[in-house]
Amino acid sequence: MTNRPKLAGEQSQLFSRSADPDACARARARRVARRLVPALAASALAFLASSSARADGEQHDSAAFDANRGFHLGLGPTILTPMRDGGPYGGGLALDGRYGIEAGPTVIAPGGRLGGYFISSRFIGLAMPTLRITLPVGPLAPFVVGGIGYGGITNPGENGLAVLGGGGLMIHFGHIFAIGAEATYQTITNTEFKSIAIGPAISFGG
Numbered sequence: 001m002t003n004r005p006k007l008a009g010e011q012s013q014l015f016s017r018s019a020d021p022d023a024c025a026r027a028r029a030r031r032v033a034r035r036l037v038p039a040l041a042a043s044a045l046a047f048l049a050s051s052s053a054r055a056d057g058e059q060h061d062s063a064a065f066d067a068n069r070g071f072h073l074g075l076g077p078t079i080l081t082p083m084r085d086g087g088p089y090g091g092g093l094a095l096d097g098r099y100g101i102e103a104g105p106t107v108i109a110p111g112g113r114l115g116g117y118f119i120s121s122r123f124i125g126l127a128m129p130t131l132r133i134t135l136p137v138g139p140l141a142p143f144v145v146g147g148i149g150y151g152g153i154t155n156p157g158e159n160g161l162a163v164l165g166g167g168g169l170m171i172h173f174g175h176i177f178a179i180g181a182e183a184t185y186q187t188i189t190n191t192e193f194k195s196i197a198i199g200p201a202i203s204f205g206g
Helices: 003-021 020-059 063-067
Strands: 070-082 091-101 107-120 123-133 140-153 158-173 177-189 194-204
Touching: 063 140, 063 194, 070 107, 070 177, 091 123, 091 194, 107 140, 123 158, 123 177, 140 177, 158 194
Parallel strands: none
Antiparallel strands: 070 091, 070 194, 091 107, 107 123, 123 140, 140 158, 158 177, 177 194
């Protein structure tokens, strides 16, 4: 007999808790949250992955990226500026050939360069293999280039190891037309030839 009021009180408390609308609402909210949070996280991860893949695909299909892949042959004017004050200026032409290979976010292009310049009645000839690395970003294609090979100078005759290093920037307007510029340091060992070569670049492609 003495236990019955206590039992009745406990049943009353349990009934009161279960019938509390706020407690029921909070319990339902917790159950929904436990199911919804993992689903939202999975959806967010899937969206980020698809966005990253789409952006990567768009970059690799951009005009700058597409224009730097494959075989390219170009001929352009070059101005030679002196490395010291009062030195002579010169100019000439440079013929470049390269083959661009996709390598992640860059295009690596092994190739070769032939250059012919005149400075102070002296002819300077360069012939070397080169390597050009381009990092296309939208319509822009900044690049670095380097090479090492043979160099010779006339009047009087001198020759040595020709070294070239520098870079430039191309701006692509669609997949056909691009303009830009290049600046390189060029020297021939065992000679006095040391110069900065600056040249515009215009590219047409299909």
